[in-house]
Amino acid sequence: MNEIIIVASLGILTLLAEIFNFKKLILPLVVAGLAANIVVGIMEFDLASYYNDADTLRMIESDLYAKCFMMLLSIIALVWVLVNYNFFSDETNQTDHLALILFAIVGGFCMVAYTNFVMLFLGIEILSIPMYVLAGSNKRSLRSNEATLKYFLMGSFATGILLFGITLIYGSIGSFYVYDVRMKTASVDFTITPMFTIGVVMLIAAMAFKVSSAPFHFWAPDVYSGSPTSVTSFMATFVKTAAIAAFMRLFITAFPTAIESYKNVFFILIIASLFIGNIIAVFQTNAKRLLAYSSISHVGFMLLALLCLSEATSLKSLFFYTTAYSFTTLAAFLVLKIVSENASGDDDISVFNGLAQRNPLLAGTMTIALLSMAGIPPLSGFFAKYNMLFMALNHGYLWLVIIAILASLVGVYYYFKIIIAMFTRNSTDSTAIPLSLLQKSLLVLLMLIIITIGWNGWVFNLI
Amino acid sequence: MEIIKGVPLTSYILLCSMLFSIGVLGVLYRRNALVIFMCIELMLNSVNLLLVAFSRYYSDSNAQVFVFFIMAVAAAEVSVGLAILMMIYRNTKTTDIDALNKLKF
Numbered sequence: 152m153n154e155i156i157i158v159a160s161l162g163i164l165t166l167l168a169e170i171f172n173f174k175k176l177i178l179p180l181v182v183a184g185l186a187a188n189i190v191v192g193i194m195e196f197d198l199a200s201y202y203n204d205a206d207t208l209r210m211i212e213s214d215l216y217a218k219c220f221m222m223l224l225s226i227i228a229l230v231w232v233l234v235n236y237n238f239f240s241d242e243t244n245q246t247d248h249l250a251l252i253l254f255a256i257v258g259g260f261c262m263v264a265y266t267n268f269v270m271l272f273l274g275i276e277i278l279s280i281p282m283y284v285l286a287g288s289n290k291r292s293l294r295s296n297e298a299t300l301k302y303f304l305m306g307s308f309a310t311g312i313l314l315f316g317i318t319l320i321y322g323s324i325g326s327f328y329v330y331d332v333r334m335k336t337a338s339v340d341f342t343i344t345p346m347f348t349i350g351v352v353m354l355i356a357a358m359a360f361k362v363s364s365a366p367f368h369f370w371a372p373d374v375y376s377g378s379p380t381s382v383t384s385f386m387a388t389f390v391k392t393a394a395i396a397a398f399m400r401l402f403i404t405a406f407p408t409a410i411e412s413y414k415n416v417f418f419i420l421i422i423a424s425l426f427i428g429n430i431i432a433v434f435q436t437n438a439k440r441l442l443a444y445s446s447i448s449h450v451g452f453m454l455l456a457l458l459c460l461s462e463a464t465s466l467k468s469l470f471f472y473t474t475a476y477s478f479t480t481l482a483a484f485l486v487l488k489i490v491s492e493n494a495s496g497d498d499d500i501s502v503f504n505g506l507a508q509r510n511p512l513l514a515g516t517m518t519i520a521l522l523s524m525a526g527i528p529p530l531s532g533f534f535a536k537y538n539m540l541f542m543a544l545n546h547g548y549l550w551l552v553i554i555a556i557l558a559s560l561v562g563v564y565y566y567f568k569i570i571i572a573m574f575t576r577n578s579t580d581s582t583a584i585p586l587s588l589l590q591k592s593l594l595v596l597l598m599l600i601i602i603t604i605g606w607n608g609w610v611f612n613l614i
Numbered sequence: 615m616e617i618i619k620g621v622p623l624t625s626y627i628l629l630c631s632m633l634f635s636i637g638v639l640g641v642l643y644r645r646n647a648l649v650i651f652m653c654i655e656l657m658l659n660s661v662n663l664l665l666v667a668f669s670r671y672y673s674d675s676n677a678q679v680f681v682f683f684i685m686a687v688a689a690a691e692v693s694v695g696l697a698i699l700m701m702i703y704r705n706t707k708t709t710d711i712d713a714l715n716k717l718k719f
Binding site: 273276283284287290291294300307310311312314315318321322327346377 | 637698
Protein backbone atom coordinates (compact mmCIF):
# COMPACT_ATOMS: atom_id res chain seq x y z
CA MET A 152 0.00 0.00 0.00
CA ASN A 153 2.73 2.45 0.98
CA GLU A 154 4.38 1.89 -2.39
CA ILE A 155 1.32 3.22 -4.19
CA ILE A 156 1.14 6.29 -1.94
CA ILE A 157 4.87 7.06 -2.26
CA VAL A 158 5.03 6.74 -6.03
CA ALA A 159 1.75 8.55 -6.67
CA SER A 160 2.80 11.49 -4.50
CA LEU A 161 6.16 11.50 -6.27
CA GLY A 162 4.27 11.85 -9.54
CA ILE A 163 2.22 14.77 -8.25
CA LEU A 164 5.39 16.35 -6.84
CA THR A 165 6.96 16.11 -10.28
CA LEU A 166 4.07 17.98 -11.83
CA LEU A 167 4.17 20.64 -9.08
CA ALA A 168 7.92 21.06 -9.46
CA GLU A 169 7.41 22.07 -13.07
CA ILE A 170 5.14 24.91 -11.93
CA PHE A 171 7.57 26.12 -9.25
CA ASN A 172 10.62 25.90 -11.54
CA PHE A 173 12.57 23.19 -9.75
CA LYS A 174 13.26 21.44 -13.02
CA LYS A 175 16.92 20.66 -12.26
CA LEU A 176 16.02 18.94 -9.01
CA ILE A 177 13.28 16.70 -10.34
CA LEU A 178 15.27 13.80 -11.70
CA PRO A 179 17.53 13.31 -8.63
CA LEU A 180 14.42 13.66 -6.48
CA VAL A 181 12.58 10.97 -8.40
CA VAL A 182 15.56 8.63 -8.23
CA ALA A 183 15.81 9.24 -4.48
CA GLY A 184 12.07 8.72 -4.09
CA LEU A 185 12.09 5.44 -5.98
CA ALA A 186 15.09 4.27 -3.93
CA ALA A 187 13.29 5.26 -0.72
CA ASN A 188 10.27 3.32 -1.97
CA ILE A 189 12.41 0.19 -2.28
CA VAL A 190 13.90 0.72 1.19
CA VAL A 191 10.43 1.13 2.72
CA GLY A 192 9.30 -1.96 0.86
CA ILE A 193 12.17 -4.04 2.21
CA MET A 194 11.63 -2.79 5.74
CA GLU A 195 7.94 -3.65 5.57
CA PHE A 196 8.51 -6.94 3.82
CA ASP A 197 7.76 -9.00 6.92
CA LEU A 198 4.52 -7.12 7.36
CA ALA A 199 3.13 -8.61 4.15
CA SER A 200 -0.63 -9.00 4.50
CA TYR A 201 -0.54 -6.72 7.54
CA TYR A 202 -2.92 -4.51 5.62
CA ASN A 203 -5.78 -6.76 4.84
CA ASP A 204 -8.13 -5.85 2.07
CA ALA A 205 -10.98 -4.84 4.37
CA ASP A 206 -8.97 -1.66 5.09
CA THR A 207 -9.01 -0.78 1.43
CA LEU A 208 -12.69 -1.54 0.83
CA ARG A 209 -11.76 -4.97 -0.54
CA MET A 210 -9.92 -3.44 -3.46
CA ILE A 211 -6.22 -4.10 -2.82
CA GLU A 212 -4.39 -6.57 -0.65
CA SER A 213 -0.68 -6.60 0.16
CA ASP A 214 -0.13 -10.31 0.45
CA LEU A 215 3.25 -11.93 -0.10
CA TYR A 216 2.63 -12.34 -3.83
CA ALA A 217 1.73 -8.66 -4.26
CA LYS A 218 4.62 -7.58 -2.03
CA CYS A 219 7.19 -9.58 -3.99
CA PHE A 220 6.00 -8.34 -7.35
CA MET A 221 5.75 -4.75 -6.09
CA MET A 222 9.37 -4.98 -4.96
CA LEU A 223 10.41 -6.41 -8.31
CA LEU A 224 8.50 -3.69 -10.16
CA SER A 225 10.00 -0.97 -7.94
CA ILE A 226 13.51 -2.22 -8.62
CA ILE A 227 12.85 -2.48 -12.37
CA ALA A 228 11.46 1.06 -12.31
CA LEU A 229 14.48 2.46 -10.48
CA VAL A 230 16.95 0.70 -12.76
CA TRP A 231 14.93 1.83 -15.77
CA VAL A 232 15.00 5.49 -14.70
CA LEU A 233 18.77 5.26 -14.12
CA VAL A 234 19.34 3.48 -17.43
CA ASN A 235 17.36 6.10 -19.31
CA TYR A 236 18.76 9.09 -17.46
CA ASN A 237 19.34 10.96 -20.71
CA PHE A 238 15.80 10.23 -21.95
CA PHE A 239 14.72 12.81 -19.38
CA SER A 240 17.68 15.06 -18.86
CA ASP A 241 17.93 16.71 -22.26
CA GLU A 242 14.31 17.33 -23.08
CA THR A 243 11.92 20.23 -22.78
CA ASN A 244 9.05 18.12 -21.49
CA GLN A 245 10.94 15.90 -19.08
CA THR A 246 8.49 16.51 -16.21
CA ASP A 247 5.59 15.24 -18.29
CA HIS A 248 7.46 12.09 -19.19
CA LEU A 249 8.59 11.48 -15.62
CA ALA A 250 5.11 12.07 -14.23
CA LEU A 251 3.62 9.72 -16.81
CA ILE A 252 6.16 7.04 -15.95
CA LEU A 253 5.48 7.43 -12.23
CA PHE A 254 1.73 7.13 -12.72
CA ALA A 255 2.27 4.11 -14.94
CA ILE A 256 4.25 2.56 -12.08
CA VAL A 257 1.28 3.14 -9.76
CA GLY A 258 -0.89 1.32 -12.30
CA GLY A 259 1.54 -1.59 -12.26
CA PHE A 260 1.32 -1.77 -8.46
CA CYS A 261 -2.47 -1.87 -8.62
CA MET A 262 -2.31 -4.67 -11.16
CA VAL A 263 -0.26 -6.99 -8.96
CA ALA A 264 -2.22 -6.36 -5.76
CA TYR A 265 -5.88 -6.18 -6.77
CA THR A 266 -8.58 -8.19 -5.06
CA ASN A 267 -11.39 -6.71 -7.08
CA PHE A 268 -12.07 -6.70 -10.80
CA VAL A 269 -12.66 -2.94 -10.64
CA MET A 270 -9.09 -2.50 -9.44
CA LEU A 271 -7.78 -4.84 -12.13
CA PHE A 272 -9.44 -2.70 -14.78
CA LEU A 273 -8.25 0.55 -13.19
CA GLY A 274 -4.71 -0.77 -12.81
CA ILE A 275 -4.55 -1.82 -16.44
CA GLU A 276 -5.84 1.55 -17.58
CA ILE A 277 -3.60 3.57 -15.25
CA LEU A 278 -0.68 1.64 -16.71
CA SER A 279 -1.84 1.74 -20.32
CA ILE A 280 -2.91 5.36 -20.82
CA PRO A 281 0.53 6.82 -19.94
CA MET A 282 2.10 4.16 -22.16
CA TYR A 283 -0.03 5.28 -25.12
CA VAL A 284 1.30 8.80 -24.66
CA LEU A 285 4.91 7.72 -24.12
CA ALA A 286 4.89 5.42 -27.16
CA GLY A 287 4.17 8.52 -29.25
CA SER A 288 6.57 10.81 -27.43
CA ASN A 289 8.71 11.17 -30.54
CA LYS A 290 6.16 13.52 -32.08
CA ARG A 291 7.81 14.24 -35.44
CA SER A 292 8.55 10.61 -36.29
CA LEU A 293 5.91 8.86 -38.39
CA ARG A 294 7.05 5.51 -37.01
CA SER A 295 6.39 6.68 -33.47
CA ASN A 296 3.01 8.08 -34.54
CA GLU A 297 2.03 4.79 -36.07
CA ALA A 298 3.21 2.84 -33.03
CA THR A 299 1.17 4.95 -30.64
CA LEU A 300 -2.00 4.79 -32.75
CA LYS A 301 -1.74 1.02 -33.11
CA TYR A 302 -1.06 0.61 -29.41
CA PHE A 303 -3.92 2.89 -28.49
CA LEU A 304 -6.50 1.34 -30.83
CA MET A 305 -5.64 -2.25 -29.99
CA GLY A 306 -5.16 -1.46 -26.29
CA SER A 307 -8.57 0.11 -25.90
CA PHE A 308 -10.13 -2.66 -27.99
CA ALA A 309 -8.65 -5.18 -25.55
CA THR A 310 -9.95 -3.07 -22.66
CA GLY A 311 -13.44 -3.30 -24.14
CA ILE A 312 -13.17 -7.08 -24.30
CA LEU A 313 -11.80 -7.20 -20.75
CA LEU A 314 -14.73 -5.14 -19.49
CA PHE A 315 -17.29 -7.29 -21.26
CA GLY A 316 -15.65 -10.36 -19.74
CA ILE A 317 -15.74 -8.83 -16.26
CA THR A 318 -19.40 -7.87 -16.76
CA LEU A 319 -20.40 -11.38 -17.84
CA ILE A 320 -18.60 -12.86 -14.83
CA TYR A 321 -20.37 -10.33 -12.60
CA GLY A 322 -23.62 -11.33 -14.25
CA SER A 323 -23.19 -14.97 -13.31
CA ILE A 324 -21.61 -14.46 -9.87
CA GLY A 325 -23.04 -11.19 -8.57
CA SER A 326 -19.80 -9.74 -7.23
CA PHE A 327 -16.59 -8.13 -8.42
CA TYR A 328 -14.67 -9.33 -5.38
CA VAL A 329 -12.26 -12.08 -6.44
CA TYR A 330 -12.65 -14.16 -3.28
CA ASP A 331 -16.43 -14.09 -3.72
CA VAL A 332 -15.93 -15.38 -7.24
CA ARG A 333 -13.69 -18.10 -5.87
CA MET A 334 -16.17 -19.07 -3.18
CA LYS A 335 -19.14 -19.15 -5.55
CA THR A 336 -17.35 -21.17 -8.22
CA ALA A 337 -16.07 -23.67 -5.67
CA SER A 338 -19.49 -24.34 -4.13
CA VAL A 339 -21.32 -27.48 -5.17
CA ASP A 340 -24.51 -25.84 -6.42
CA PHE A 341 -22.65 -23.65 -8.93
CA THR A 342 -23.30 -24.68 -12.49
CA ILE A 343 -21.03 -23.29 -15.16
CA THR A 344 -23.28 -21.27 -17.44
CA PRO A 345 -22.31 -20.29 -21.01
CA MET A 346 -22.28 -16.69 -19.81
CA PHE A 347 -19.60 -17.46 -17.23
CA THR A 348 -17.50 -19.42 -19.72
CA ILE A 349 -17.65 -16.66 -22.32
CA GLY A 350 -16.73 -14.14 -19.65
CA VAL A 351 -13.68 -16.08 -18.52
CA VAL A 352 -12.53 -16.68 -22.09
CA MET A 353 -12.88 -12.98 -22.89
CA LEU A 354 -10.92 -12.13 -19.75
CA ILE A 355 -8.19 -14.58 -20.77
CA ALA A 356 -8.10 -13.13 -24.30
CA ALA A 357 -7.79 -9.57 -22.99
CA MET A 358 -5.05 -10.49 -20.55
CA ALA A 359 -3.24 -12.50 -23.23
CA PHE A 360 -3.36 -9.37 -25.33
CA LYS A 361 -1.85 -7.30 -22.52
CA VAL A 362 1.03 -9.76 -22.01
CA SER A 363 1.37 -9.93 -25.84
CA SER A 364 1.03 -13.67 -26.05
CA ALA A 365 0.45 -15.10 -29.52
CA PRO A 366 -2.13 -15.20 -31.19
CA PHE A 367 -2.85 -11.76 -29.65
CA HIS A 368 0.65 -10.46 -30.29
CA PHE A 369 0.22 -8.48 -33.52
CA TRP A 370 0.60 -5.08 -31.92
CA ALA A 371 3.78 -5.91 -30.03
CA PRO A 372 6.46 -5.94 -32.77
CA ASP A 373 5.09 -2.78 -34.39
CA VAL A 374 4.73 -0.89 -31.15
CA TYR A 375 8.10 -2.04 -29.83
CA SER A 376 9.94 -1.04 -32.98
CA GLY A 377 8.15 2.28 -33.50
CA SER A 378 8.39 3.64 -29.95
CA PRO A 379 11.52 5.37 -28.64
CA THR A 380 13.96 2.72 -27.35
CA SER A 381 13.64 3.89 -23.74
CA VAL A 382 9.88 3.45 -23.81
CA THR A 383 10.22 0.08 -25.52
CA SER A 384 12.43 -1.16 -22.73
CA PHE A 385 9.82 -0.05 -20.19
CA MET A 386 7.12 -1.92 -22.10
CA ALA A 387 9.22 -5.04 -22.44
CA THR A 388 10.15 -5.20 -18.77
CA PHE A 389 7.84 -3.32 -16.42
CA VAL A 390 4.59 -3.58 -18.35
CA LYS A 391 5.13 -7.22 -19.22
CA THR A 392 5.97 -8.17 -15.63
CA ALA A 393 2.95 -6.31 -14.26
CA ALA A 394 0.64 -7.83 -16.87
CA ILE A 395 1.81 -11.41 -16.37
CA ALA A 396 1.59 -10.95 -12.59
CA ALA A 397 -1.97 -9.67 -12.96
CA PHE A 398 -2.81 -12.61 -15.23
CA MET A 399 -1.42 -15.03 -12.66
CA ARG A 400 -3.21 -13.31 -9.80
CA LEU A 401 -6.49 -13.70 -11.66
CA PHE A 402 -6.09 -17.44 -11.47
CA ILE A 403 -4.62 -17.79 -8.00
CA THR A 404 -7.34 -15.64 -6.42
CA ALA A 405 -10.46 -15.82 -8.55
CA PHE A 406 -10.50 -19.10 -10.45
CA PRO A 407 -7.97 -21.52 -8.91
CA THR A 408 -10.04 -24.51 -9.96
CA ALA A 409 -10.94 -23.23 -13.40
CA ILE A 410 -7.50 -23.66 -14.92
CA GLU A 411 -8.15 -27.33 -15.63
CA SER A 412 -11.30 -26.48 -17.57
CA TYR A 413 -9.51 -23.88 -19.67
CA LYS A 414 -6.24 -25.69 -20.15
CA ASN A 415 -6.82 -26.12 -23.88
CA VAL A 416 -6.91 -22.34 -24.22
CA PHE A 417 -3.55 -22.18 -22.49
CA PHE A 418 -2.08 -24.94 -24.67
CA ILE A 419 -2.91 -22.81 -27.71
CA LEU A 420 -1.49 -19.65 -26.13
CA ILE A 421 1.73 -21.33 -25.03
CA ILE A 422 2.46 -23.30 -28.20
CA ALA A 423 1.58 -20.36 -30.47
CA SER A 424 3.74 -17.96 -28.42
CA LEU A 425 6.71 -20.28 -28.39
CA PHE A 426 6.62 -21.02 -32.10
CA ILE A 427 5.48 -17.70 -33.54
CA GLY A 428 7.83 -15.78 -31.27
CA ASN A 429 10.89 -17.84 -32.02
CA ILE A 430 10.37 -18.62 -35.70
CA ILE A 431 9.41 -15.12 -36.88
CA ALA A 432 12.30 -13.65 -34.86
CA VAL A 433 14.71 -15.58 -37.07
CA PHE A 434 13.76 -13.44 -40.08
CA GLN A 435 14.02 -10.06 -38.36
CA THR A 436 16.68 -7.54 -39.29
CA ASN A 437 15.61 -4.83 -36.85
CA ALA A 438 17.03 -5.39 -33.37
CA LYS A 439 13.96 -3.98 -31.58
CA ARG A 440 11.60 -6.19 -33.58
CA LEU A 441 13.83 -9.15 -32.84
CA LEU A 442 13.69 -8.44 -29.11
CA ALA A 443 9.90 -7.99 -29.40
CA TYR A 444 9.47 -11.44 -30.93
CA SER A 445 11.86 -12.90 -28.39
CA SER A 446 9.74 -11.36 -25.62
CA ILE A 447 6.68 -13.06 -27.14
CA SER A 448 8.46 -16.40 -26.91
CA HIS A 449 9.39 -15.68 -23.28
CA VAL A 450 5.71 -15.10 -22.54
CA GLY A 451 5.14 -18.64 -23.77
CA PHE A 452 7.44 -19.87 -21.04
CA MET A 453 5.87 -17.64 -18.40
CA LEU A 454 2.39 -18.94 -19.23
CA LEU A 455 3.58 -22.45 -18.33
CA ALA A 456 3.40 -21.29 -14.70
CA LEU A 457 -0.29 -20.49 -15.15
CA LEU A 458 -0.97 -23.83 -16.75
CA CYS A 459 0.66 -25.72 -13.86
CA LEU A 460 -0.94 -23.59 -11.17
CA SER A 461 -1.50 -26.50 -8.79
CA GLU A 462 2.23 -27.20 -8.56
CA ALA A 463 3.82 -25.77 -5.41
CA THR A 464 6.64 -24.15 -7.36
CA SER A 465 4.53 -22.36 -9.99
CA LEU A 466 4.55 -18.96 -8.25
CA LYS A 467 8.25 -19.24 -7.48
CA SER A 468 9.04 -20.22 -11.06
CA LEU A 469 7.03 -17.32 -12.47
CA PHE A 470 8.59 -14.82 -10.08
CA PHE A 471 12.08 -16.01 -10.86
CA TYR A 472 11.41 -16.08 -14.60
CA THR A 473 10.08 -12.52 -14.66
CA THR A 474 13.00 -11.31 -12.53
CA ALA A 475 15.61 -12.95 -14.76
CA TYR A 476 13.80 -11.88 -17.93
CA SER A 477 13.37 -8.25 -16.83
CA PHE A 478 16.99 -7.65 -15.88
CA THR A 479 18.24 -9.43 -18.99
CA THR A 480 15.97 -7.36 -21.20
CA LEU A 481 16.94 -4.15 -19.41
CA ALA A 482 20.61 -4.92 -20.10
CA ALA A 483 19.94 -5.76 -23.76
CA PHE A 484 17.95 -2.58 -24.29
CA LEU A 485 20.55 -0.45 -22.51
CA VAL A 486 23.21 -1.71 -24.92
CA LEU A 487 20.89 -1.32 -27.91
CA LYS A 488 20.03 2.22 -26.84
CA ILE A 489 23.67 3.29 -26.48
CA VAL A 490 24.69 1.64 -29.74
CA SER A 491 21.78 2.94 -31.78
CA GLU A 492 22.15 6.47 -30.41
CA ASN A 493 25.76 6.26 -31.54
CA ALA A 494 24.58 5.27 -35.03
CA SER A 495 22.17 8.25 -35.16
CA GLY A 496 19.07 6.30 -34.21
CA ASP A 497 19.46 3.33 -36.53
CA ASP A 498 18.35 0.09 -34.84
CA ASP A 499 19.13 -2.47 -37.49
CA ILE A 500 21.11 -5.52 -36.39
CA SER A 501 24.04 -4.27 -38.49
CA VAL A 502 24.71 -1.53 -35.89
CA PHE A 503 26.17 -4.28 -33.71
CA ASN A 504 28.83 -5.12 -36.30
CA GLY A 505 32.29 -5.02 -34.77
CA LEU A 506 31.03 -3.85 -31.36
CA ALA A 507 33.62 -6.04 -29.60
CA GLN A 508 36.41 -3.83 -30.96
CA ARG A 509 34.54 -0.57 -30.48
CA ASN A 510 33.57 -1.17 -26.88
CA PRO A 511 34.28 -4.52 -25.19
CA LEU A 512 32.12 -3.73 -22.14
CA LEU A 513 29.02 -3.15 -24.27
CA ALA A 514 29.68 -6.25 -26.34
CA GLY A 515 30.30 -8.32 -23.19
CA THR A 516 27.07 -7.20 -21.52
CA MET A 517 25.05 -7.82 -24.68
CA THR A 518 26.59 -11.28 -25.05
CA ILE A 519 25.78 -12.20 -21.45
CA ALA A 520 22.24 -10.87 -21.85
CA LEU A 521 21.61 -12.74 -25.09
CA LEU A 522 23.12 -15.97 -23.77
CA SER A 523 20.90 -15.65 -20.71
CA MET A 524 17.83 -15.16 -22.92
CA ALA A 525 18.82 -18.19 -24.95
CA GLY A 526 19.06 -20.20 -21.73
CA ILE A 527 22.75 -21.08 -21.60
CA PRO A 528 23.97 -22.23 -18.15
CA PRO A 529 25.10 -20.87 -15.69
CA LEU A 530 23.23 -17.63 -16.45
CA SER A 531 19.93 -16.74 -14.81
CA GLY A 532 17.92 -17.36 -17.98
CA PHE A 533 18.92 -21.01 -17.84
CA PHE A 534 17.73 -21.46 -14.28
CA ALA A 535 14.49 -19.63 -15.10
CA LYS A 536 13.75 -21.98 -17.99
CA TYR A 537 14.92 -25.01 -16.01
CA ASN A 538 12.51 -24.26 -13.14
CA MET A 539 9.62 -23.76 -15.54
CA LEU A 540 10.26 -26.92 -17.51
CA PHE A 541 10.91 -28.98 -14.39
CA MET A 542 7.57 -27.83 -13.00
CA ALA A 543 5.77 -28.67 -16.24
CA LEU A 544 7.44 -32.08 -16.27
CA ASN A 545 6.28 -32.75 -12.71
CA HIS A 546 2.77 -31.84 -13.83
CA GLY A 547 2.94 -34.48 -16.55
CA TYR A 548 3.25 -32.31 -19.66
CA LEU A 549 6.24 -34.08 -21.21
CA TRP A 550 5.14 -33.24 -24.76
CA LEU A 551 4.85 -29.55 -23.89
CA VAL A 552 8.35 -29.59 -22.42
CA ILE A 553 9.72 -31.14 -25.63
CA ILE A 554 7.96 -28.47 -27.71
CA ALA A 555 9.33 -25.71 -25.47
CA ILE A 556 12.87 -27.03 -25.74
CA LEU A 557 12.63 -27.35 -29.53
CA ALA A 558 11.28 -23.81 -29.80
CA SER A 559 14.01 -22.36 -27.61
CA LEU A 560 16.63 -24.15 -29.70
CA VAL A 561 15.44 -22.02 -32.61
CA GLY A 562 15.90 -19.06 -30.27
CA VAL A 563 19.59 -19.83 -29.84
CA TYR A 564 20.05 -19.24 -33.59
CA TYR A 565 18.86 -15.65 -33.68
CA TYR A 566 20.49 -14.66 -30.41
CA PHE A 567 23.78 -15.90 -31.83
CA LYS A 568 23.18 -13.86 -34.97
CA ILE A 569 23.75 -10.70 -32.91
CA ILE A 570 26.67 -12.20 -30.98
CA ILE A 571 28.39 -13.23 -34.23
CA ALA A 572 27.82 -9.75 -35.67
CA MET A 573 29.45 -8.21 -32.59
CA PHE A 574 32.53 -10.40 -32.58
CA THR A 575 33.31 -11.32 -36.18
CA ARG A 576 31.91 -8.68 -38.54
CA ASN A 577 33.73 -5.46 -39.27
CA SER A 578 32.06 -2.16 -38.68
CA THR A 579 32.08 0.71 -41.16
CA ASP A 580 32.62 3.06 -38.24
CA SER A 581 35.44 1.85 -35.98
CA THR A 582 35.59 4.72 -33.47
CA ALA A 583 35.25 3.70 -29.84
CA ILE A 584 31.87 4.35 -28.20
CA PRO A 585 32.28 6.59 -25.14
CA LEU A 586 30.39 5.63 -21.97
CA SER A 587 29.57 7.75 -18.95
CA LEU A 588 30.44 6.50 -15.47
CA LEU A 589 26.74 5.88 -14.72
CA GLN A 590 26.34 3.78 -17.86
CA LYS A 591 29.49 1.79 -17.11
CA SER A 592 28.44 1.00 -13.56
CA LEU A 593 24.92 0.09 -14.68
CA LEU A 594 26.28 -2.26 -17.34
CA VAL A 595 28.51 -3.99 -14.80
CA LEU A 596 25.70 -4.13 -12.24
CA LEU A 597 23.21 -5.63 -14.70
CA MET A 598 25.81 -8.13 -15.89
CA LEU A 599 26.48 -9.23 -12.30
CA ILE A 600 22.75 -9.55 -11.61
CA ILE A 601 22.22 -11.67 -14.73
CA ILE A 602 25.11 -13.96 -13.88
CA THR A 603 24.59 -14.45 -10.17
CA ILE A 604 20.85 -14.20 -9.57
CA GLY A 605 20.16 -17.87 -10.25
CA TRP A 606 22.98 -19.40 -8.26
CA ASN A 607 21.71 -19.91 -4.76
CA GLY A 608 18.00 -19.59 -5.41
CA TRP A 609 17.19 -16.84 -2.90
CA VAL A 610 15.05 -15.02 -5.44
CA PHE A 611 13.30 -18.27 -6.21
CA ASN A 612 12.49 -18.85 -2.54
CA LEU A 613 11.46 -15.28 -1.80
CA ILE A 614 7.82 -15.66 -2.75
CA MET B 615 -39.88 3.26 -14.80
CA GLU B 616 -42.50 0.50 -14.54
CA ILE B 617 -42.05 -0.40 -18.20
CA ILE B 618 -38.26 -0.65 -17.84
CA LYS B 619 -38.60 -2.94 -14.82
CA GLY B 620 -40.79 -5.26 -16.86
CA VAL B 621 -38.09 -5.95 -19.43
CA PRO B 622 -36.50 -9.35 -18.67
CA LEU B 623 -32.74 -9.56 -18.07
CA THR B 624 -32.23 -11.74 -21.15
CA SER B 625 -33.31 -8.87 -23.39
CA TYR B 626 -30.69 -6.61 -21.86
CA ILE B 627 -28.02 -9.27 -22.35
CA LEU B 628 -29.05 -9.73 -25.99
CA LEU B 629 -29.18 -6.01 -26.69
CA CYS B 630 -25.81 -5.38 -25.08
CA SER B 631 -24.21 -8.33 -26.85
CA MET B 632 -25.51 -6.95 -30.14
CA LEU B 633 -24.24 -3.45 -29.41
CA PHE B 634 -20.89 -4.89 -28.36
CA SER B 635 -20.67 -6.97 -31.54
CA ILE B 636 -21.46 -3.93 -33.66
CA GLY B 637 -18.62 -2.13 -31.90
CA VAL B 638 -16.20 -5.03 -32.46
CA LEU B 639 -17.13 -5.33 -36.14
CA GLY B 640 -16.76 -1.58 -36.55
CA VAL B 641 -13.25 -1.68 -35.07
CA LEU B 642 -12.33 -4.53 -37.39
CA TYR B 643 -13.82 -3.19 -40.63
CA ARG B 644 -13.77 0.62 -40.60
CA ARG B 645 -10.62 2.35 -41.80
CA ASN B 646 -11.12 5.82 -40.36
CA ALA B 647 -9.46 6.24 -36.98
CA LEU B 648 -12.24 8.52 -35.69
CA VAL B 649 -14.95 5.99 -36.53
CA ILE B 650 -12.87 3.31 -34.80
CA PHE B 651 -12.78 5.49 -31.67
CA MET B 652 -16.55 5.73 -31.77
CA CYS B 653 -16.86 1.97 -32.15
CA ILE B 654 -14.65 1.46 -29.09
CA GLU B 655 -16.89 3.88 -27.20
CA LEU B 656 -19.87 1.83 -28.32
CA MET B 657 -18.23 -1.29 -26.89
CA LEU B 658 -17.61 0.44 -23.55
CA ASN B 659 -21.12 1.86 -23.42
CA SER B 660 -22.72 -1.49 -24.12
CA VAL B 661 -20.75 -2.77 -21.12
CA ASN B 662 -22.10 0.13 -19.06
CA LEU B 663 -25.68 -0.68 -20.00
CA LEU B 664 -25.21 -4.35 -19.17
CA LEU B 665 -23.63 -3.48 -15.82
CA VAL B 666 -26.58 -1.31 -14.88
CA ALA B 667 -28.98 -4.06 -15.91
CA PHE B 668 -27.13 -6.61 -13.77
CA SER B 669 -26.98 -4.10 -10.96
CA ARG B 670 -30.77 -3.88 -10.93
CA TYR B 671 -31.06 -7.65 -11.18
CA TYR B 672 -28.83 -8.28 -8.16
CA SER B 673 -29.91 -5.08 -6.31
CA ASP B 674 -26.18 -4.39 -5.86
CA SER B 675 -24.87 -0.87 -6.33
CA ASN B 676 -21.24 -1.91 -6.89
CA ALA B 677 -21.83 -2.28 -10.61
CA GLN B 678 -23.24 1.23 -10.86
CA VAL B 679 -20.11 2.62 -9.23
CA PHE B 680 -18.07 0.62 -11.73
CA VAL B 681 -20.02 2.33 -14.53
CA PHE B 682 -18.77 5.70 -13.31
CA PHE B 683 -15.22 4.38 -13.27
CA ILE B 684 -15.61 3.14 -16.83
CA MET B 685 -17.02 6.50 -17.94
CA ALA B 686 -14.13 8.40 -16.34
CA VAL B 687 -11.51 6.09 -17.80
CA ALA B 688 -13.15 6.17 -21.22
CA ALA B 689 -13.06 9.97 -21.15
CA ALA B 690 -9.36 9.92 -20.29
CA GLU B 691 -8.72 7.37 -22.99
CA VAL B 692 -10.54 9.35 -25.66
CA SER B 693 -8.76 12.56 -24.75
CA VAL B 694 -5.43 10.77 -25.21
CA GLY B 695 -6.69 9.15 -28.39
CA LEU B 696 -7.83 12.43 -29.92
CA ALA B 697 -4.50 14.02 -29.05
CA ILE B 698 -2.73 11.13 -30.81
CA LEU B 699 -5.02 11.58 -33.81
CA MET B 700 -4.31 15.32 -33.95
CA MET B 701 -0.58 14.62 -33.87
CA ILE B 702 -0.90 12.13 -36.72
CA TYR B 703 -3.13 14.44 -38.74
CA ARG B 704 -0.49 17.18 -38.49
CA ASN B 705 2.13 14.82 -39.89
CA THR B 706 0.15 12.96 -42.54
CA LYS B 707 -2.92 15.16 -43.28
CA THR B 708 -5.23 12.16 -43.05
CA THR B 709 -7.04 10.08 -40.42
CA ASP B 710 -7.14 6.94 -42.53
CA ILE B 711 -5.28 4.20 -40.68
CA ASP B 712 -4.13 2.64 -43.97
CA ALA B 713 -1.88 5.67 -44.45
CA LEU B 714 0.20 4.41 -41.52
CA ASN B 715 2.17 1.54 -42.95
CA LYS B 716 5.76 2.29 -42.01
CA LEU B 717 6.06 -0.61 -39.59
CA LYS B 718 5.94 -3.93 -41.34
CA PHE B 719 7.24 -7.44 -40.97
